[in-house]
Amino acid sequence: MGVKYLWNILEPVKKEVPITDLKGQTIAVDLSVWICENSGVKAVQGRVVKPHLRALFFRVSNLLQMGVKLVFVVDGEPPEMKWETISSRVNARFSSKGRGRRGGGNPKQRTSRSHFKRFIKECLELLDFLGVPYVQSKGEAExxxxxxxxxxxxxxxxxxDGDVFLYGGRTVYRNFHVAGKNPVIECYRMSDVTEKLGMSRETLVALALLLGCDYVPKGVQASERHFTDKPAHCSRCHHVGSAQIHKSKGCPQCSGTRPAQLERIQQNASVPA
Incomplete structure (x- = not known):
């Protein structure tokens, strides 16, 4: 979950970049996020025996072919404050109708945790076969x-997981997809968050406490009203509306600016005065 509404707040600094732009980079990957993404897709289950392994194999293969170096990170022991949150999240993703084994705790919860641990083990075995390194975090992977x-x-x-910025991350890629003719990925940079939104790492920590996060799920409830139902903003001209719509139809606030003009606006904005 990370920080509530964080990605909505960071929408103005989001950039969609071609997957090919990752060439030559060394990137750390939060393994558990990829597992959760693909293990919860019911449409795939039943046709693919192990969707988490299939997705991992093709994603890693595509990135390696593009010259991207990968380091996967595995979750360690989470802080006690997050046990309840993580347990609920894992149960929602990996709940089973079968009865759990003997031991403490709810049988359904034990079964869900055992499924997730098995998926982690299978993914690590695949990474070993592919020759891709991974490290075990003492705490949270992000x-x-x-x-x-x-x-x-x-x-x-x-x-x-937006928590990565609160921990000191500088550049984050999300919504990773390699399918399609010209695949893109969303890019967020902390430097843009600071320069364009005026938010520091400490500001994001304060937002987490106010809006809610894994440590303080409810946050300060009255504060979330300011951030809900906010319209999307274009990552290119920063006006209301999505970049995709502005690219095809132009931006009303830019007086109907067409795609070529938006490109020049974006280029001029990136050139220091």
Whole structure:
């Protein structure tokens, strides 16, 4: 879950970049996020025996062929404050109708946790066969990803968890898809968050406490009203509306600016005065 509404707040600095732009980069990947993404797709289940392995294989293969170096990060022991949140999330993804084994705790919860651990083990075995390195975090995977990024060991992180910025991450890729003719990926940079939104790492931590996060799920309830139902903003001209619509139809606030003009606006904005 990360921080509530964080990706909505960061929408103005989102950039869609071609997957090919990742060539030559070293990237840390939050493994558990990829597993959860693909294991919860019911449409695939029944036709593909192990969708999490299939997705991992093709994603890794495509990135390696593009010259991207990968380092996968595995979750360690989560802080006690997050046990309930993580347990609920895992149960929602990996719940089973079967009865659990003997031991403490709810049988359904034990079964869900055992499924998730088995998926992790299978993915690590696949990474071994592919020759792709992975590291075990002492705590949360996104914290290790952020540390590797902050220290310059990796160029970016691939994760869906916005907590990575709170831990010190600099560049984050999300909504990863390799399908399609010209696949793209969303890119968020902390430098853009600071320059364009005026938010520091400490500001994001404060937002997490106010809006709610894995540690404080409810946050300060009255504060979330300010961030709900906010319209999307174009990542190119920063006006109301999506970049895709502006690219095809132009931006009303830019007086009907067409795609070629938007490109020049974006280029001029990136050139220092």
């Amino acid at each position: 914290a290790m990803c952020a540390l590797l990024n902050e220290k310059g060991i990796v160029d970016a992180c691939i994760t869906e």
